[in-house]
Amino acid sequence: MMNTLQVALGERSYPIYIGEDLLAESSLFSTHIRGKEVLIVTNETVAPLYLDVVKTALIDYRVEVAILPDGEQYKTLAVMQQIFDRLLEARLSRQVTIIALGGGVIGDMAGFAAACYQRGVPFIQVPTTLLSQVDSSVGGKTAVNHPLGKNMIGAFYQPQCVLADTATLNTLDDRQFSSGLAEVIKYGLINDSEFFNWLEQNMSLLIARDPAALAQAIARSCQDKATIVADDEREQGVRALLNLGHTFGHAIETGCGYGHCLHGEAIAIGMVMAADLSQRMGWLSEDKVTRIREIMLAANLPVAVPGNLTSADFMDLMSVDKKVQDGLIRLVLLRDIGQAVISDDYDAPALAETLAKFTAGY
Amino acid sequence: MMNTLQVALGERSYPIYIGEDLLAESSLFSTHIRGKEVLIVTNETVAPLYLDVVKTALIDYRVEVAILPDGEQYKTLAVMQQIFDRLLEARLSRQVTIIALGGGVIGDMAGFAAACYQRGVPFIQVPTTLLSQVDSSVGGKTAVNHPLGKNMIGAFYQPQCVLADTATLNTLDDRQFSSGLAEVIKYGLINDSEFFNWLEQNMSLLIARDPAALAQAIARSCQDKATIVADDEREQGVRALLNLGHTFGHAIETGCGYGHCLHGEAIAIGMVMAADLSQRMGWLSEDKVTRIREIMLAANLPVAVPGNLTSADFMDLMSVDKKVQDGLIRLVLLRDIGQAVISDDYDAPALAETLAKFTAGY
Structure with missing residues (x-):
């Protein structure tokens, strides 16, 4: 069973899909990907758990991956630079779709990177924690922290869609x-x-x-x-x-x-x-x-x-x-x-x- | 004599003022500043020439300054971090207006910083080179470079106004x-x-x-x-x-x-x-x-x-x-x-x- 909510923001409106085992649903992704290139941004904790299933769902695309360290302390401009490095090294074009696979930190950084890369490329949120499913799924706030203040550097940027897979909550501590x-x-x-x-x-x-x-x-x-x-x-x-x-x-x-x-x-x-x-x-x-x-x-x-x-x-x-x-x-x-x-x-x-x-x- | 052009972009429309000795015109600034706080972003070359006259024009505001190194090679995320450091150290709020005083590099970086600081604060462009007066004045493109590509990280972000002072061209090499x-x-x-x-x-x-x-x-x-x-x-x-x-x-x-x-x-x-x-x-x-x-x-x-x-x-x-x-x-x-x-x-x-x-x- 899948719930679909629509976030109404005019031309920036997007759906949130909520249900079990959505990560494997190729069609949920493909409906919202325009080009042929995808960069999955995830972290060291989430990658071993869910990266393979998402890659399999994206079998029809050229998929590149950026794996970041896990933790709020890494939500910085310097770590975000690793996403840009990956995008540029892999020569991903303005048609790339960035997929944020992880909790709020990954969503915030991947979303902000999507807002900035070539001045804006599409992104899809795949929140894997309860907090990110109920918080960063809605609102389009993306950001990194500064040593003197949280979320001080960022953008308002809406995803193409959000996939909240409740099965991912079973692995949360x-x-x-x-x-x-x-x-x-x-x-x-x-x-x-x-x-x-x-x-x-x-x-x-x-x-x-x-x-x-x-x-x-x-x-x-x-x-x-x-x-x-x-x-x-x-x-x-x-x-x-x-x-x-x-x-x-x-x-x-x-x-x-x-x-x-x-x-x-x-x-x-x-x-x-x-x-x-x-x-x-x-x-x-x-x-x-x-x-x-x-x-x-x-x-x-x-x-x-x-x-x-x-x-x-x-x-x-x-x-x-x-x-x-x-x-x-x-x-x-x-x-x-x-x-x-x-x-x-x-x-x-x-x-x-x-x-x-x-x-x-x- | 001052020329005024209007860039028509709906609610993001803004004027470009073109003329001699505009930097000293307090009213041109004050018409476009909403709060009480200003951060002037400039560089080591421009600051000795024009910082004082602009500060004098802004006598009614709390003015902070960030002086960056001069040159395209400094148009990086790492140097932009200095703008954020200054904003946060000086505790400038979401009501701050950022003024870009310099050429295209300063305009691009200060504009991008304005787009990102607290997810967006107003900014004013004061281009002091011919290139920036005819290029970055119009269009709202802001960005920094990546070692693998120019202007790869940025935002579309429009200024409140542009002041193109033709007298500043006399100091250009x-x-x-x-x-x-x-x-x-x-x-x-x-x-x-x-x-x-x-x-x-x-x-x-x-x-x-x-x-x-x-x-x-x-x-x-x-x-x-x-x-x-x-x-x-x-x-x-x-x-x-x-x-x-x-x-x-x-x-x-x-x-x-x-x-x-x-x-x-x-x-x-x-x-x-x-x-x-x-x-x-x-x-x-x-x-x-x-x-x-x-x-x-x-x-x-x-x-x-x-x-x-x-x-x-x-x-x-x-x-x-x-x-x-x-x-x-x-x-x-x-x-x-x-x-x-x-x-x-x-x-x-x-x-x-x-x-x-x-x-x-x-």
Whole structure:
């Protein structure tokens, strides 16, 4: 059984296919490849698992491969240069299609490389982690990190299609899997309280990787995200809601060093911090803050800031975030579960209290 | 006196201002800057000449500066990283406007950095060479080079406006100035035979840097280019005509090593080669080939391939060019002066003869 969602972006619209064993479906690829050349970009962890099956599905094409090191710490311009080296060494033309086979890091780098190579070639996303299936599948954000800030260098660039094969989730380790759940929970918190309730009731099925529950969660997450992105492709307004937990989360990721804290883990903590601050603003009841904290714990996610980050570190790291406008940190907070808001009128003392609480080893 | 041309690209339309001493005009900048922050990207040669006057014009803004090394050999991802370093170190937000102050290399790199920083911030082009005033001013092409190919990594990204200050041409050395004339001549050859005739008659005035003649040549060149770009912003068709001389020229630049041959010099040779091949195809009379060769000489441009490049080197270097489609090299050739055509049905033996002639020390 395969679910197909359409991300509506005018002439840049594209389908997301969700189902089991899609990687072997030649026709899903060939419908979306215009030329005869393909470069598969993947990493050392994913290649042994899925590269052969994808190559077999692409038997009718000239297929070249770039295998990158695995990890967020390699999401840099310097590593992206390896993709360009491969493209040029193999003399792949402007008609090449780049296929991103891997998690969010591979999707972000291969997508950004596709945006830049010869000023833009088509690409196909094949996300193999839960996080990338529900996050980078939708939205067209591609980027690499800079030592001073995450995703600071990138492009808005839409794929030709996304293939989310749920069978690939069986090889994810528990920590990576939970990291993906953080992003799933986020959609419930932003604008879908019904989905949040469903997640509370079905978290044990999801943790057990029940295929039907997973497919449902992925499709609903992509749908929720697609609705927001379709309204605001280039992040001028409402799309910023998707950054719930991200301003705190990016500071945690940067402060701890890329690779030490998974993205989903960092934003899980960030969402709990946003809930705490929302409560201090009088917007969210203690009961709901507790539910948010408990669903993270049920998903085996952390709810405390790791390492020795101080309040001052946080303020410092948050001030380089992309959400800063004219020197003001903009945060995504919660008016309710299912009702996120973009706020720059939060209380500075309340923010200080939240930071103090979470950096004191809560 | 100031000329204003509008480049018509829908919501990405922008003006080009052409005139003397525009760098000091605060209002030209401020009309096109939305935030309070500016990063000026320039190089070691241009900074001592024009940085102060631009900074003075921007007295109402927070101004940061990135000074790069000067030369085509520095148009790389690694050098572009210095722009990102400066942006992040200075904590410039998504509201920053990047100002490219310099020639084509600075414009290409600063423009590409603007396209990528936080997935896109506004930028203003202040081209200070003749080549960049008539070429990179119009078209929105930004890029860096790869060791295996020129402009292979980049983006289509339009500026907020272009300020072409003709007074900056007085500090150009003769070789750089002639290199710009090659691009001016190109517009006449592509689709403006009247302009070509005018250039034949006024070349000595231009070489003497007569301000009125220069302003006229720059405005007409930008107009000719803008007409073509407006029809085909993302280079799907007719825009490829602008690559007249470029397939041969890029091979010369890459083959001789970036920095040894100026861009305009390389495409001057490339245009003479394209004319030679067009004659072999029976499309161009010997008389017109001679006129093309002579206008290059009158502009103090080279018409012979430098170094020890062989025919085989050419074929090899041209096969990685962006104009290659499904393995076929596409060349821009001449049906007449003022009538360029995109061709992949030229005679292979004729191409071999042209390459043999030009690599034998013609």
